[in-house]
Amino acid sequence: IARNPGEAEFHQAVREVLDSLGPVVAKHPSYTQAAVIERLCEPERQIIFRVPWVDDAGNVRINRGFRVEFNSALGPYKGGLRFHPTVNVGIVKFLGFEQIFKNALTGLPIGGGKGGSDFDPKGCSEGEVMRFCQSFMTELYRHIGEYTDVPAGDIGVGGREIGYLFGQYKRITNRYESGMLTGKGITWGGSQVRKEATGYGTVFFVEEMLKQQRETFEGKRVVVSGSGNVAIYAMEKVVQLGGTVVAFSDSSGYVVEEDGVDVETLKQVKEVERGRIADYVERRGGRALLGSSGSIWDVPTDIALPCATQNELDEDHAATLVRNGCRIVAEGANMPTTAAATKVLADAGVLFAPGKAANAGGVATSALEMQQNASRDSWSFEHTERRLDEIMRGIHDRCLATADEYGVPGDYVAGANIAGFTHVADAMLALGVI
Numbered sequence: 484i485a486r487n488p489g490e491a492e493f494h495q496a497v498r499e500v501l502d503s504l505g506p507v508v509a510k511h512p513s514y515t516q517a518a519v520i521e522r523l524c525e526p527e528r529q530i531i532f533r534v535p536w537v538d539d540a541g542n543v544r545i546n547r548g549f550r551v552e553f554n555s556a557l558g559p560y561k562g563g564l565r566f567h568p569t570v571n572v573g574i575v576k577f578l579g580f581e582q583i584f585k586n587a588l589t590g591l592p593i594g595g596g597k598g599g600s601d602f603d604p605k606g607c608s609e610g611e612v613m614r615f616c617q618s619f620m621t622e623l624y625r626h627i628g629e630y631t632d633v634p635a636g637d638i639g640v641g642g643r644e645i646g647y648l649f650g651q652y653k654r655i656t657n658r659y660e661s662g663m664l665t666g667k668g669i670t671w672g673g674s675q676v677r678k679e680a681t682g683y684g685t686v687f688f689v690e691e692m693l694k695q696q697r698e699t700f701e702g703k704r705v706v707v708s709g710s711g712n713v714a715i716y717a718m719e720k721v722v723q724l725g726g727t728v729v730a731f732s733d734s735s736g737y738v739v740e741e742d743g744v745d746v747e748t749l750k751q752v753k754e755v756e757r758g759r760i761a762d763y764v765e766r767r768g769g770r771a772l773l774g775s776s777g778s779i780w781d782v783p784t785d786i787a788l789p790c791a792t793q794n795e796l797d798e799d800h801a802a803t804l805v806r807n808g809c810r811i812v813a814e815g816a817n818m819p820t821t822a823a824a825t826k827v828l829a830d831a832g833v834l835f836a837p838g839k840a841a842n843a844g845g846v847a848t849s850a851l852e853m854q855q856n857a858s859r860d861s862w863s864f865e866h867t868e869r870r871l872d873e874i875m876r877g878i879h880d881r882c883l884a885t886a887d888e889y890g891v892p893g894d895y896v897a898g899a900n901i902a903g904f905t906h907v908a909d910a911m912l913a914l915g916v917i
C-alpha cells in the first residue's frame with residue numbers, strides 16, 4: 484500500500500488474489516524463493532502519456548493516456564483500453580492485474596495488460612472521437628505490436644474506436660498488422676463472435692454452474708446490470724437459453740420489464756442510435772418501466788449478472804439479493820462485487836463466479852482473432868462460438884477441479900485465483916529472474 488499510494492482498486496484486486504494463495508505457497512516453496520508474488524504485483528512496464536486533441540469548437544483539450552504492461556510470461560500483453568472519466572493509474576493497474584490471471588485461465592498464450600484514458604466519449608461528435616483516438620494512437624503505437632502488446636476494447640471503446648485506432652496505427656507504421664489490435668470489424672480482420680463473446684461466455688459459464696445443480700436457464704429470472712457490450716450479449720444468450728431478463732441498467736438508472744426485455748429493441752437503441760435506457764423505455768410503450776427508487780439489485784431474481792463496472796454491487800445489495808432468493812451471481816464486469824458483498828453471498832451459500840473466470844470469453848475470443856490473423860484465415864460464426872463454449876466449459880471445470888485439489892470444493896473464487904496463478908507462476912519460474 485505504501486508503494487502504490489491511493490490505488491484502492493489495485494489493492495482490492497491484489498488482496499482478493501493473495502487471500503486464496505496461502506495453501507499454494509505452502510505446497511510450493513519455490514514460488515516464495517523466486518519472489519513470484521512480489522514480481523507479479525509489479526508491472527513489467529507502465530506508460531503514461533499526454534493526449535492532446537482539438538474539439539469541434541477549436542479548443543485544445545488534454546487527456547491522460549495509460550498502458551500498463553503487467554506480465555508477459557505467457558505471451559504478449561493482452562487486455563483492453565477503457566475510455567471513461569474515472570480512469571486513473573490505480574484503475575488500469577487493477578484491471579491489468581486481473582487480466583494476468585484471467586488470460587492464464589483461458590489456457591491461451593497471452594500475457595496481461597490494460598490501458599485507457601480519462602477521455603469521456605459521451606457527448607462527443609464522431610469527429611472528436613476520431614481525433615482523440617488518432618492522438619492516443621500517435622503515442623501508443625510505439626509500445627504495441629503483434630508480438631509485444633495487443634490492446635482491445637473495454638468501457639467506452641467499441642468497434643468504432645477500434646477502427647480509428649487501427650487506422651491510425653496502419654497510417655503511422657505503414658503496416659497492415661492485423662494482429663496488433665483485437666475487436667476489429669469483420670470485414671477488416673475481425674473475428675466472428677468477438678462482439679458477443681464476453682456476454683455469451685459469461686452465460687455459458689453460468690450454464691455450467693446450473694448443470695452442476697442439475698438445472699438449466701429455462702424459466703429462470705435474470706437481472707443484468709449495464710446495457711453496454713457485455714450486458715447486451717449476456718441478455719441475448721440468456722434469452723436464447725430460455726431465461727427471462729427482467730431488468731438492466733446504465734449509469735442513469737435501471738429498467739424493469741417483468742415479461743422479459745426485448746433485446747433486439749435494446750440493440751437498436753444502444754448500438755445503432757447510441758441512445759440511453761430512457762429511449763428504450765419510450766420505445767416499449769408502457770411494457771418497460773424506469774426504476775423509481777433503490778437499485779437494480781432490488782429486483783427479485785434467481786440469477787444476477789453484474790455487467791457494468793467495478794464495485795457496483797455492495798454489501799447491502801448482496802443482502803437484498805439473498806433475501807429475494809438469488810442463487811447465482813456471475814461477474815460479467817471486472818470486480819463489480821465488493822469484497823464485503825462477496826462475503827455476504829458466500830455466507831448465504833449463493834454460488835459466485837468471479838470475473839476473471841466468468842468474463843474470460845472476451846479475451847479468449849480475442850486470442851482466437853489473433854489466431855485467425857496469424858493464419859490469414861477467418862472462421863464461421865458457428866465454429867467460433869463452439870470454440871468459445873469449449874473454452875468457457877474448460878475454465879469452469881479447471882476452477883472446480885483446482886478448488887477440489889486445494890480443499891475448498893465449490894469455491895470458484897479460490898479455484899480461479901489458484902489455477903490462474905499457478906499457470907503464470909510456473910512460466911515465470913521457467914523463464915528465470917526477469
Ligand code: NDP
Pocket residue numbers: 636637638639640641681709710711712713714732733734735790791792793795815816817818842843845846
Ligand atoms: P460498455 O462501455 O459497452 O458498457 C458499459 C455499461 O456499464 C454501460 O451501460 C454504462 O452505462 C455502464 N456503466 C459504466 N460505468 C458505470 C457506473 N459508474 N455506474 C453504473 N453504470 C456504469 O463497456 P463493456 O460492456 O465493454 O464493459 C463492461 C464491464 O465488462 C467492464 O467492467 C469491463 O471491464 C468488463 N469487461 C469487458 C470486456 C469486453 O469484451 N468488452 C471483457 C471483459 C470484461 P453508461 O452508458 O450510462 O455509462
